[in-house]
Amino acid sequence: MITPPFKKILIANRGEIAIRITRACRELGIGSVAVFSDADRDSLHVFLADEAYHIGPSPSKESYLNYRKILDVAKQSGADAIHPGYGFLSENPTFARACKEAGIVFIGPTPENMEAMGDKLSAKAQMKKAGVPLVPGSDGAIETIEEAQEVVKKIGYPIIIKASAGGGGKGMRVVRADHELESAFRACRSEGLNYFANPAVYIERFINDPKHIEIQVFGDTHGNVVHLFERECSVQRRHQKIIEESPSPSVPNDVRLKMGDASVKAAKSINYIGAGTIEFIFDNKTKEFFFMEMNTRLQVEHPITEQVTGHDLVKEQIWVAKGNPLSFTQDEVKQTGxxxxxxxxxxxxxxxxxxxxxxxxxxxxxxxxxxxxxxxxxxxxxxxxxxxxxxxxxxxxxxxxxxxxxxxxxxxxxxxxxxxxxxxxxxxxxxxxxxxxxxxxxxxxxxxxxxxxxxxxxxxxxxxxxxxxxxxxxxxxxxxxxRRLNVASNWRRIGRKMQLRT
Known part of the structure; x- marks a missing residue:
């Protein structure tokens, strides 16, 4: 990566991930543009970027989720690419398309990648075609309680009902007996509609005390896909991760390699581009693993993969987004420590x-x-x-x-x-x-x-x-x-920009 892939990158995010991307840009010789809401005027990511622009009031809907405003700032600042980080607009296909229409590179997967894996039902159908192991359950959406009862007869209790468009623990219920089924079914449909504007739900066998194992994958525009091994993410509360580690202390090496191969197969089946994560449910007793979902973005826990493999995932995202082939092959990815x-x-x-x-x-x-x-x-x-x-x-x-x-x-x-x-x-x-x-x-x-x-x-x-x-x-x-960092005294405001005082 001798020649900077881009002149200037706008970082459509905040906090530690915005800082992480800014640092990658600086090491690559790329200009960085921060955006901030009212609540983030004094946030560290604002001071560390080369430029910073105010984008609206504190609520995220009026600032970090306002993609039209972010695109306006990108044009105003002269940014030729946008990195969305994670959360906010990172898995929004509408935003990714709008970037392309504006002539700005979206540093992430294609809108088609996001759509293929954004809906859990379509993702399961895609993985079934690709031969990736799936948890036994319904083949598609369950519309009525009678359909739910039929599925339960086939797979038995316990089961888990999931909103097709759900995430973050919303629209999910574990059911262990017949008398719980109807209320859980209705609750999941209601949450799916209220949170994601989609009432569709499906049913899977619930695996008691599973492990949550995910595999980091990376693809480029030349058809290359590799995996960077696994992360153990089982320490979580209400489906929110707390501690992650790599490698997993529970996954045998032969299973680790099988999970990696399945993940590459999954990513190749949708011609995936950029950084992504295939998440699996892992049965610690039988050592079986089943596809759960794919996150079409960088993960919060990406640093542990960087630490054990030695590969900078953010720099690789930037490199691949420019149309370059991956800078490493599968044989060059090793886990160390x-x-x-x-x-x-x-x-x-x-x-x-x-x-x-x-x-x-x-x-x-x-x-x-x-x-x-x-x-x-x-x-x-x-x-x-x-x-x-x-x-x-x-x-x-x-x-x-x-x-x-x-x-x-x-x-x-x-x-x-x-x-x-x-x-x-x-x-x-x-x-x-x-x-x-x-x-x-x-x-x-x-x-x-x-x-x-x-x-x-x-x-x-x-x-x-x-x-x-x-x-x-x-x-x-x-x-x-x-109230301000010492570094702030070395900065001065010029309009809505932040520039280093010389």
Whole structure:
């Protein structure tokens, strides 16, 4: 990647992923354009980009989801490509088409890729044709309770009902007996209609205590598709991931290779372009795996794949979007060591509710083989309008044990005051026997941490935490204005742009 593929890239996102993409652009010699809402005027991604433009009020519908405004800014700034990050517009085929019509490259898969895999029913049909293993269940949408009953007779309980257009845990119900079926069926159809404007639902056999394993895939416009092995994402609450690791401690190597091959087959069947993830349900007892869905975008947990393979996925996205072939072959992708990612959220660890507010003190952990993807800083006000994740801690080790030890050390150094965070939850998970032996499943949090006992909240008794917090607080008091980063003094506003002062 000697010659920059693009002159300037607009990053249609916020927070840590916007910073991640900005850094890739800088390393490639590409100009970066940030966009921000009212709530994000003081966000770190605004200060780090080469230019920044205001795009509207705080609610995402009026700013980060306003693709027409984002396209206007792209034209105004002279950007020749847009990177959507994840969330917001990243899997919106209408936006991807609008970019193409405007003569701007969308750094991601084609609209056809998104549409093929965006609806779970059409995705299952496509995977069936491609020969990818599927969970036993209905062949298509279930329209009536009578149809649902017929499917149950064939596959038995327990089952899971899913909204065809669902996501994020919405429109999903586990049913274990006949008397639960009708109410769950109606609830899923209602949620599908209310959240996704699509009431279609389907039924699958529910696998008790499964693993959630996903495979990173990458395709280019020349027909090449590779996989970059798996990520274990089973530590989750209400279908939201908390900790991820690679490789999985449970998947045997022969199964790992089969999952990789199935994922490549799945991506090739739709001529997939760019970064994508094939998600599987993995039965830890039988070692069987079944296709669940495909995410046609970069994943939040992509750093652990980067750490164990050595491949920069964001740079590769940019490279492939220009029409270049993949910069590596399947034979060149190797897993080395072990990586873990902990998602740090501004939330109350006792109630799991978001906890926005002003960060009073912030000290990020440092040290060897530690990566921090964060937009937190002292004085920053975490807004109420967006996802509460404010940082990701990623550690690497020669072994899984070393990666865990390094994560524990990193979390003990991480200081965030003024808001509540889930750091203590991560510390507790890392010490749990089921996590340590790798036998945890997607029911791990529900069975062990759904209600945390008050006595585990011992963070303030950690001497290292107290010392670090005191030092950070003292440094904050020396600043006349903790509402801005020190770097902000090196910037000046020119209209709606942010340019470095020389």
């Amino acid at each position: 072990h990586a873990i990612e902990a998602r740090i959220c501004a939330e109350d660890p006792e109630t799991y509710q978001p906890h926005p507010g002003v960060i009073r003190a912030c000290r990020h952990p440092q040290g060897p083989f530690l990566r921090m993807d964060s937009y937190a800083y002292p004085g920053y006000e975490v807004p109420i309008y967006y996802d509460p994740m404010i940082a990701k801690v990623i550690t690497w080790g020669d072994t899984r044990e070393e990666a865990i030890d390094r994560m524990e050390r990193a979390l003990s150094e991480f200081v965030l005051t003024g808001i509540k965070t889930n750091i203590v939850l991560h510390k507790t998970i890392l010490q749990h026997p089921k996590f340590l032996d790798g036998s945890y499943t997607t029911q791990f949090i529900e069975k062990n941490f759904e209600v945390l006992e008050p006595e585990i909240f011992k963070e303030i008794e950690d001497p290292l935490f107290l010392i670090s917090a005191a030092i950070t607080a003292y440094q904050d008091r020396q600043s006349k204005d903790v």
